[in-house]
Amino acid sequence: MRLGYLHFPRFPVQRKVIELPELSGKPFVLVEEVRGQQRVACASTSALKAGVKAGMTLTAANALEPSLKHFPYRPEEERRALVGIGEMLMGLAPGFQVSEPDGLWFDAGAANLTNGEEGLCAKVLAQCSEHGWRGRVVVASEKFTARTLARHGAKRMDVVAEGEGARALAPLPLGALEGPEQTAFAALGLTTLGEVAALPVGAVTARGGAAGMRAHTRCRGGDETPFIAEVLEEVLEERLTLEWPAESLEPLQFALKTVLDRLCGRLGGRRRAAVRLNLTLKLDPSGQAVVPLTLARPTAQSKMLLDLTRHRLSDVRLEGPVAGLILRVEEDCEDRGQQLSLGDAPEGDAALEVVLSRLATALGEDSLFMASLEDTHRPEDAYGTQTFRPPPMRRGLEGELLQSVEEAEPVPEVLRERPSRVLTKPTTIDVEMTAAGELLAARLGGRRRRVMALVGPERLSGDWWDARPYSRDYYRVHFEGLGPAWVFRDARDGRFYLQGLFD
Numbered sequence: 293m294r295l296g297y298l299h300f301p302r303f304p305v306q307r308k309v310i311e312l313p314e315l316s317g318k319p320f321v322l323v324e325e326v327r328g329q330q331r332v333a334c335a336s337t338s339a340l341k342a343g344v345k346a347g348m349t350l351t352a353a354n355a356l357e358p359s360l361k362h363f364p365y366r367p368e369e370e371r372r373a374l375v376g377i378g379e380m381l382m383g384l385a386p387g388f389q390v391s392e393p394d395g396l397w398f399d400a401g402a403a404n405l406t407n408g409e410e411g412l413c414a415k416v417l418a419q420c421s422e423h424g425w426r427g428r429v430v431v432a433s434e435k436f437t438a439r440t441l442a443r444h445g446a447k448r449m450d451v452v453a454e455g456e457g458a459r460a461l462a463p464l465p466l467g468a469l470e471g472p473e474q475t476a477f478a479a480l481g482l483t484t485l486g487e488v489a490a491l492p493v494g495a496v497t498a499r500g501g502a503a504g505m506r507a508h509t510r511c512r513g514g515d516e517t518p519f520i521a522e523v524l525e526e527v528l529e530e531r532l533t534l535e536w537p538a539e540s541l542e543p544l545q546f547a548l549k550t551v552l553d554r555l556c557g558r559l560g561g562r563r564r565a566a567v568r569l570n571l572t573l574k575l576d577p578s579g580q581a582v583v584p585l586t587l588a589r590p591t592a593q594s595k596m597l598l599d600l601t602r603h604r605l606s607d608v609r610l611e612g613p614v615a616g617l618i619l620r621v622e623e624d625c626e627d628r629g630q631q632l633s634l635g636d637a638p639e640g641d642a643a644l645e646v647v648l649s650r651l652a653t654a655l656g657e658d659s660l661f662m663a664s665l666e667d668t669h670r671p672e673d674a675y676g677t678q679t680f681r682p683p684p685m686r687r688g689l690e691g692e693l694l695q696s697v698e699e700a701e702p703v704p705e706v707l708r709e710r711p712s713r714v715l716t717k718p719t720t721i722d723v724e725m726t727a728a729g730e731l732l733a734a735r736l737g738g739r740r741r742r743v744m745a746l747v748g749p750e751r752l753s754g755d756w757w758d759a760r761p762y763s764r765d766y767y768r769v770h771f772e773g774l775g776p777a778w779v780f781r782d783a784r785d786g787r788f789y790l791q792g793l794f795d
Contacts (some may be wrong), residue, residue: 294400294409295519296385297433298377299418300533302332304393305755307373308363310424311550312535320359323350333365363535367393372556376530377425377521380557384415387521392438397519400428400431402692413449423553432457434515440485444468457513462486473507477502485511486772524562528621530555537576537613541605544614548601549594551619556594565627571601574616588648588660590625603650669754670762671714671778671791709768709776718789720777727750731767736774745770751780766791 300306302664304322319338323330330350335752342357354360370393378396383400384406396545403412407433408618413688420427430445432438432452437460444464452460454689465487466474476499477488489511496508509515530551538544559566569585604747652660663675724740733742747766755761763783770776781787 294403294431294433295435295438296398296400296409296413296440297391297395297435298381298414298420298427299395299439299442301394301427302334302336302429303374304370305336307370308427309336309576311546313533315361318361319344319561320361320363321350321353321357323362324365328361342742356455366533369531369533372531375522376554376558377420377423379524379721380423381416381419381553381560382561383563384412384419387519389520389522394640395439395442396428397435397438399519399521403431403718409451412597413451417449423557431462432514434510435517435519436510437461437513440464440468443470455513457515458486458489458511459513461511461513462489469507471503471507473500473503476504477507482729489513490761492623492759499600502622528555528558528562528564528624530619531731532619532642533616536613537615539613544605544617545602547617547648549598551617552594552597552601555619555621556592556597558628559621559624563627564624565592566597566621567623567625568621569597570620571604572620573610573614574618575610575612576615577612579611581608586652588652589608590627592627600650604654607654649666669752670760671752672716672718675714679762709794710795711776714778714792718791721788721790731769731788734769734771734779735772736777739773741771741774743769744772752780753783768794 302443304318307321308320317338319342320336321332321339321344321657322334325331325334332344332346332348332350332353334346335344335353339353339357339360344353344356344360350362353362371390374390374392374394374396378390378398381398383389384402385400386402388396388398390396390570398416400409400412403409406415413429413431417427428442428445428448430438430442430447430450430452432441433454434457437452437588441447441452441460441464444467445460451458453745461468462485466478466483466485466488467479469487469488482488482491485719488508491508493505493508495504500507532547532551533759534547536543538547542555567587567590570585573581573583573584583601585597585600585604587600629656648660661677664678666674666676668674722735723731725731729747730742730769733740735741746767746769749765750767751763751765753761753768764780765783766778767779768776769779776794777790778792779788779790782789
């Protein structure tokens with residue numbers, strides 16, 4: 293099995309800078325409590341240059357760098373962020389396994405779909421870079437080979453061919469073993485993994501036991517550790533604890549963007565789109581506010597969701613500052629994407645979706661409705677109302693095929709067009725006709741209106757089994773001072789009726 297390993301140098305530091313961009317280039321550390329003392333778990337580049345090291349006390353670190361900022365190190369949040377990255381990459385790799393604290397393995401079996409394993413590595417790094425992550429990736433046949441080269445190798449991207457693991461690992465320093473075994477090998481004067489691999493198997497087993505033999509086997513390019521894919525959560529949810537409570541919408545914007553980027557990345561990896569979400573704001577010192585978000589069209593676009601969330605929060609009055617966020621997807625669906633043709637401008641569609649989503653969120657899910665076709669040819673009964681859902685985009689090849697089918701119909705385009713306003717009950721109109729039966733004028737809106745143009749007839753009839761059978765000749769009539777209208781002549785009484793108006 294071909295596996296890739298994605299390594300993020302000082303992952304907690306990268307995550308903190310993404311959450312708080314103002315920390316970029318500043319000295320800060322993440323601290324954890326060890327035996328009652330606050331000790332450094334990870335430090336930024338500026339802090340490292342000042343002499344701060346992992347494991348030293350926070351007091352000693354502050355003595356080296358007085359302007360040092362510190363934040364709590366929460367392993368559960370680091371793991372959640374790694375899982376989110378793995379889900380984001382599922383469009384490229386069908387499965388992943390988290391390797392705490394700063395990386396993950398992924399299944400490279402679908403590399404043929406991305407121009408080979410080098411192409412897969414490039415796409416993985418590019419997708420991570422879009423979300424602000426800096427990483428290194430290696431594809432190999434063994435988990436140890438891929439992980440060790442990604443963590444300690446010199447290349448940002450590397451592919452190790454089948455059976456070449458020992459050769460690739462040989463130049464790496466002994467510290468790449470990252471276990472107690474390196475102490476025993478160092479006592480023998482060994483400095484590289486290649487020197488470990490050259491030792492006799494029997495001698496290593498006799499001195500180091502099972503652990504030594506396992507380390508020796510891995511240095512020779514062998515590793516039978518199974519790949520166990522992460523079990524995905526059924527409910528998509530992202531959490532973020534703010535370092536300082538936010539009293540206004542502006543400080544929340546970076547936090548909202550971070551949470552939405554993660555959530556939309558996970559949705560995109562699963563090929564899903566959000567339909568309904570709930571944003572829970574944890575208040576300081578206690579309490580919470582739940583803000584529902586309803587979308588007019590399912591989406592996994594972070595920018596659109598951010599615009600909608602900002603608009604929704606501008607109408608919410610909170611009883612206290614916000615100390616944390618929880619964003620949960622309550623309903624989602626398959627995301628089939630959108631195929632565009634040359635010249636399409638999706639920005640207009642996105643703007644419309646934001647407006648419709650704002651209306652649905654502010655007024656309720658049932659505030660927007662659309663027409664649904666009914667199984668009848670009678671125009672006034674031909675549609676009902678249903679919850680608004682924009683029709684699917686019919687563009688590209690699909691749209692061309694549908695268009696070709698429509699053009700094959702013999703009915704003229706002008707007759708197939710229907711008015712934007714159809715009366716629930718047709719209205720009788722008084723008309724003037726010539727001796728030959730041609731329509732000259734009609735009385736509409738309290739005045740006589742001449743017929744400027746007329747197209748038709750289009751005959752509609754049916755429901756003979758019903759108590760209201762009908763047979764009508766429909767015309768599109770352009771009346772003076774009124775514009776185009778849809779009228780029909782009823783075969784039962786010979787009279788004319790107004791059915792609808794065109795905008």
